[in-house]
Amino acid sequence: MPYTxxxxxxxxxxxxxxxxxxAFEDTPAxxxxxxPQRPFSSVADLHQRMVHIVQAMAPADQLALIRAHPDLxxxxxxxxxxxxxxxxxxxxxxxxxxxHQFQTLxxxxxxxxxxxxxxxxxxxTKTTVLENFIKRLRNSSDxxxxxxxxxxxxxxxxxxxxxxxxx
Numbered sequence: 817m818p819y820t821x822x823x824x825x826x827x828x829x830x831x832x833x834x835x836x837x838x839a840f841e842d843t844p845a846x847x848x849x850x851x852p853q854r855p856f857s858s859v860a861d862l863h864q865r866m867v868h869i870v871q872a873m874a875p876a877d878q879l880a881l882i883r884a885h886p887d888l889x890x891x892x893x894x895x896x897x898x899x900x901x902x903x904x905x906x907x908x909x910x911x912x913x914x915x916h917q918f919q920t921l922x923x924x925x926x927x928x929x930x931x932x933x934x935x936x937x938x939x940x941t942k943t944t945v946l947e948n949f950i951k952r953l954r955n956s957s958d959x960x961x962x963x964x965x966x967x968x969x970x971x972x973x974x975x976x977x978x979x980x981x982x983x
Contacts, residue, residue: 840881888937
């Protein structure tokens with residue numbers, strides 16, 4: 817990494833999946849399904865085609881994608897991209913009090929919705945992440961599934977933009 821679009825468009829399916837499989841957390845099948853649609857004209861084109869695959873997934877598969885994401889602000893093993901994203905938002909340097917607050921909110925959210933709280937943390941701080949947590953706990957399950965999927969789409973776009981060189 818990083819790759820050019822030309823390199824990605826010329827890759828074997830196996831190499832393509834290794835390169836872009838992590839764009840959608842622990843769900844390399846999305847990269848495998850988009851590979852036959854090459855060539856991609858831009859990062860936006862590639863991303864939109866991947867989003868269409870997610871939108872066409874069965875609800876149970878969408879829920880599995882949501883559940884593949886780590887809790888925010890935890891000290892557990894997670895994908896390299898997730899570690900970097902959470903570190904930039906200050907979530908890797910929580911005080912003991914902040915850590916406890918994140919753990920409490922993570923458990924409350926999971927208990928209410930059955931999946932982890934997902935937020936594209938790029939551009940966020942610990943404070944704005946907490947504000948989003950509290951606000952979204954008021955949502956219905958349907959709203960949160962939709963919101964989680966939109967946040968996953970944003971996360972994937974940020975990752976693709978970081979991994980693919982523009983011309």
